[in-house]
Amino acid sequence: MVSFASGENSSPKDQFVSRAWMNFPDGFLWGISTAAHQVEGRNENNQWSDWECSGHIRNGERSGIACDWWNNAERDFDLAREMGLNALRMSIEWSRIEPQPDQWDLQAIKRYRQMLEGLHQRGIRPMLCLHHFTHPRWFERDNGFLSTNAEDIFERFTRRVVAEFGDLCGYWVTFNEPNVFAALGYVLGEFPPGEKGKIGTALRILHSMARCHERAYRAIHELQSHAQVGWAHNYAIFEPARAAFPPDRWITRLVNHLFNETFLAIIDHGKSLFPLNLLNGNVRHVQGACDFVGLNVYSRFHVSFSLRHASQLFANVFVPADVPQGDSGAEKPYGEAYPAAIRLAVERFSRLGKPIYILENGVPDAQDRIRPWLIVNAVKELDRLIAKGNDIRGYFHWTLTDNFEWSEGWGLRFGLVALDSSTQQRTMRPSGHLYSAIAKANGMSLDLAERFAPVPVEDLPSDSRF
Ligand code: BGC
Numbered sequence: 001m002v003s004f005a006s007g008e009n010s011s012p013k014d015q016f017v018s019r020a021w022m023n024f025p026d027g028f029l030w031g032i033s034t035a036a037h038q039v040e041g042r043n044e045n046n047q048w049s050d051w052e053c054s055g056h057i058r059n060g061e062r063s064g065i066a067c068d069w070w071n072n073a074e075r076d077f078d079l080a081r082e083m084g085l086n087a088l089r090m091s092i093e094w095s096r097i098e099p100q101p102d103q104w105d106l107q108a109i110k111r112y113r114q115m116l117e118g119l120h121q122r123g124i125r126p127m128l129c130l131h132h133f134t135h136p137r138w139f140e141r142d143n144g145f146l147s148t149n150a151e152d153i154f155e156r157f158t159r160r161v162v163a164e165f166g167d168l169c170g171y172w173v174t175f176n177e178p179n180v181f182a183a184l185g186y187v188l189g190e191f192p193p194g195e196k197g198k199i200g201t202a203l204r205i206l207h208s209m210a211r212c213h214e215r216a217y218r219a220i221h222e223l224q225s226h227a228q229v230g231w232a233h234n235y236a237i238f239e240p241a242r243a244a245f246p247p248d249r250w251i252t253r254l255v256n257h258l259f260n261e262t263f264l265a266i267i268d269h270g271k272s273l274f275p276l277n278l279l280n281g282n283v284r285h286v287q288g289a290c291d292f293v294g295l296n297v298y299s300r301f302h303v304s305f306s307l308r309h310a311s312q313l314f315a316n317v318f319v320p321a322d323v324p325q326g327d328s329g330a331e332k333p334y335g336e337a338y339p340a341a342i343r344l345a346v347e348r349f350s351r352l353g354k355p356i357y358i359l360e361n362g363v364p365d366a367q368d369r370i371r372p373w374l375i376v377n378a379v380k381e382l383d384r385l386i387a388k389g390n391d392i393r394g395y396f397h398w399t400l401t402d403n404f405e406w407s408e409g410w411g412l413r414f415g416l417v418a419l420d421s422s423t424q425q426r427t428m429r430p431s432g433h434l435y436s437a438i439a440k441a442n443g444m445s446l447d448l449a450e451r452f453a454p455v456p457v458e459d460l461p462s463d464s465r466f
Helices: 012-019 047-053 069-082 106-121 137-141 150-165 178-186 199-223 246-269 307-312 340-352 371-387 430-441 446-452
Strands: 021-023 029-033 087-091 125-131 171-176 228-240 292-305 315-318 356-360 392-397 417-420 425-428 443-445
Touching: 021 371, 029 125, 029 356, 029 430, 047 137, 069 106, 069 425, 087 171, 087 392, 106 125, 106 150, 125 150, 150 199, 171 178, 171 199, 178 199, 178 228, 178 246, 199 228, 199 246, 228 246, 228 340, 228 356, 246 292, 246 315, 246 340, 292 340, 307 315, 340 356, 340 371, 371 392, 371 430, 371 443, 371 446, 430 443, 430 446, 443 446
Parallel strands: 029 087, 029 392, 087 125, 125 171, 171 228, 228 292, 292 356, 356 392
Antiparallel strands: 021 443, 292 315, 417 425
């Protein structure tokens, strides 16, 4: 994909900088990803709103009007169009559409139709996610994904959504990051319901979500023959802190297996791996239920065996201080910003033989210290992967405008565009200009890369270099 013209009188570095050009395939999607609860504002009928009210967010913050999308998503759609983006992933807030079981809010449906039409008018292809961490309060009260009829309930919601919006959308993401939803809600206690150390429950949740995914997959195809249906998988890189110390290696393998592989094994093989297959019911019919894979790729973590972390299977998951990192959260670092994770994720998932979309990649970085570097290196990774024959169809940056970052509240700023949440004023960061230039050109010159990437490559740890 990268073409180098020969240049006899210049140094190899000069040749690389002035002549290299990465050209992406026609129709490649340059998008951004969002989630309803993080951008819409005034979502007050889901389990996250209860979690916020009970004071679980850093500094007691609330999502409030968020990015005010319920009133004016079009302001950000205009920005996306001006930036030359051709795709936008958003989610439908289930609790707005179905505020009570089997009761449908026609006004909410109308508003979502307006948004989807607004995207089409601006030449932006929508991708709709059915569940991005939030669901109606009534569903949570009825035991959520642990309830015996979760599959029927989720299928009912899916059918209604496709019936209402199917003429405006052909790309569907059933679930965003089932592994994060289960781990943060039932093992780490950072998401509702705030359970800690309940690994068995987290695994039951994952299996239930896989069954719901399969029901939604079949229902969507029944209603829309050309549909493309997938899920968004958070793929994190785990490395043993002390590679020569066997307990670190074993515990790293276990964490990787539980977090990265469990849901994937169900979709890929129709079974979870031993001994989980004995505990969580039949998932054979889930095998192969996806048309594409969505990958959310952010970070690398180190893992050491630690007796003090018994509730987390003795795994101490941490980020060394001397690696590139975004802004830190209250108690723990967000993760090492690690563009090479894209390569590792794609290599792992390409075995499924399905098209791949990078559906999230980004970094919390209010000052844009390393986001341009991250974008440049993500694009280089994609270019190389496509050149090697991987079927990657799009890259969706997380995210367009700073938004409500779940338990971290407003502290972590992931936007290409800075948001002043008190005035709703938006200011494009340099990385927004960079991403816009890449999207408009459907490619990247290394001149552009050098101009925007303020972190000299030499300053980064050797395994982050390209
Ligand atoms: C989630 C987003 C979140 C982002 C940054 C992803 O795992 O899907 O909702 O904002 O990470 O933390």
